[in-house]
Amino acid sequence: MLTSTPVGLDEITIMAGASAAAYLTLEMKAPSGEAATPAPDRDQREDLDGCDVEIAEATSDEDLPASEGGVA
């Protein structure tokens, strides 16, 4: 069994004995037309940090969902 990870795609597995043409077809389809933006890989997404962002519009108490629990 062979494995490979093309840019912008998650891991692809090619079963032993399968034609490599299937792999090539996948790689050629991805950038068709306008230049495709590669999906961020796992490491880049780990760097995203939304803590302490500016609050554009505060959620009012009236817009909070109902709570459950906490009552004996």
Add this chain to the structure above:
Amino acid sequence: MTYSLLWLPQVLKDSGLKVAPVDGWQERGDGDVHTIVGVICHHTAGPRSGNMPSLETLIQGRSDLPGPLAQLGLGRDGTYFVIAAGRCNHAGKGAWKGVTTGNSSFIGIEAENTGLSDDSPWPQVQVDAYQRGVAAILKHIGQPADFCAGHKEFALPAGRKTDPDFDMNPFRSAVAALLAGTTPAPRLIPAVEPPAQPGASAGRPTLRRSATGELVKQVQAKVGVVADGNFGAKTEAAVRAFQRAHGLVPDGIVGPKTWAALDAVPTPTPV
């Protein structure tokens, strides 16, 4: 598609905590998580007023940063808002116990607090819920208290983050005591008022969102909303405001303490 952390609300409820699932939480996430190894504690640095004013931002993110920004929001009244069952963009670059994949491997809790002196000390009900919620999660995943990190401890380079603005060491000690079972059980809101005297019948029931009937009308008349007998979001918000004005936990739930405070207020005469 639902994500992996479907157990979150029940684990928190089973620990006696108030839990408010946000619509769509089961399918919300920036992909799915890896194996969860711990919890990272944050504060929102959001607005000073309101119970969980940062909630919508935690759900949606902002234009240049996709949400969700944490699996859980913790309101000032100690309610956990369950935002996402999948991966959230809360941690960023960092490391704790050798784990560097903060967004994929840690559950993020964003507790509502400005991080400023105007919002300190934190409400005791919120601190207690923070510790109990973290302990419940760590117990569920089979990890000790030191797998709870403050964002300021996880984030790299050192000093990149300052949240949460409390000392994590006593916090972890409290979590460890909860895990060891040496902390008293939480004090839940009684479902009914205790009898006025021994042998007397129990009093009024505790009321919260979705309750209906004559008692709800009495509450509504006292807090100044239309007395239609339906305990909806407007009534809950009015009850919270009443509770804040009377030094009670502003959770929008009418339990024995809130009933007593309401009794002390004359019902406004209709004009």
